[in-house]
Amino acid sequence: EIVMTQSPATLSVSPGExxxxxxxxxxxxxxxxxxxxxxxxQAPRLLIYGASTRATGIPARFSGSGSGTEFTLTISSLQxxxxxxxxxxxxxxxxxxxGQGTKLEIK
Amino acid sequence: xxxxxxxxxxxxxxxxxxxxxxxxxxxxxxxSSYYWGWIRxxxxxxxxxxxxxYYSGSTYYNPSLKSRVTISVDTSKNQFSLxxxxxxxxxxxxxxxxxxxxxxAAMPFDPWGxxxxxxxxx
Numbered sequence: 042e043i044v045m046t047q048s049p050a051t052l053s054v055s056p057g058e059x060x061x062x063x064x065x066x067x068x069x070x071x072x073x074x075x076x077x078x079x080x081x082x083q084a085p086r087l088l089i090y091g092a093s094t095r096a097t098g099i100p101a102r103f104s105g106s107g108s109g110t111e112f113t114l115t116i117s118s119l120q121x122x123x124x125x126x127x128x129x130x131x132x133x134x135x136x137x138x139x140g141q142g143t144k145l146e147i148k
Numbered sequence: 149x150x151x152x153x154x155x156x157x158x159x160x161x162x163x164x165x166x167x168x169x170x171x172x173x174x175x176x177x178x179x180s181s182y183y184w185g186w187i188r189x190x191x192x193x194x195x196x197x198x199x200x201x202y203y204s205g206s207t208y209y210n211p212s213l214k215s216r217v218t219i220s221v222d223t224s225k226n227q228f229s230l231x232x233x234x235x236x237x238x239x240x241x242x243x244x245x246x247x248x249x250x251x252x253a254a255m256p257f258d259p260w261g262x263x264x265x266x267x268x269x270x
Contacts, residue, residue: 073254075257077256084244084260084261085195085244085257087257096258128195130195132248132254133254135208136197136208136210136211140194142194
């Protein structure tokens with residue numbers, strides 16, 4: 042099973058600033074990496090797939106990069122609605138495994 | 149627009165079997181382009197993929213749960229179901245169903261159902 046490790050566990054950023062979240066895979070997952078956003082009481086929402094492709098309706102301030110084992114989600118200018126928990130998931134191998142999440146909180 | 153909706157008991161006793169159904173609307177579960185999956189999230193914790201099924205009935209289960217999980221599909225009702233046997237308090241979680249595209253290329257889960265909380269308690 043591929044282990045996904047996200048860092049940091051909690052990130053405190055001010056609105057309008059940039060946030061950078063990291064995700065590392067225990068072995069290569071090629072570009073089969075997704076990012077989800079989850080708000081309290083809601084299901085996860087797909088943000089990024091293929092490591093860098095934004096899902097339908099996702100604002101351009103969200104961008105993903107990386108391949109192999111190292112991945113990054115960048116939110117260029119944080120809006121109030123962006124404060125949430127973010128998960129990465131590899132879907133290159135069965136079972137598709139998730140990271141433990143990064144909580145993005147208001148500084 | 150595709151929608152998924154989980155349904156089933158919100159309370160299950162220890163050692164019994166948890167049973168949930170996901171009803172798909174706005175699209176056919178019989179499409180060869182998709183897998184249908186179950187994911188769970190214990191309160192305050194992260195996400196765990198439980199298993200997935202293809203319309204033909206082919207299944208893939210998380211090895212950590214494989215001995216207790218059965219996922220089935222009913223194409224006539226446009227539904228797929230989850231059974232988890234011998235539950236304990238550790239199985240208390242929000243259970244989500246979701247779709248995963250595999251044609252023309254592998255994709256992650258999208259969309260998801262709203263989720264349903266299942267509590268294991270006597």
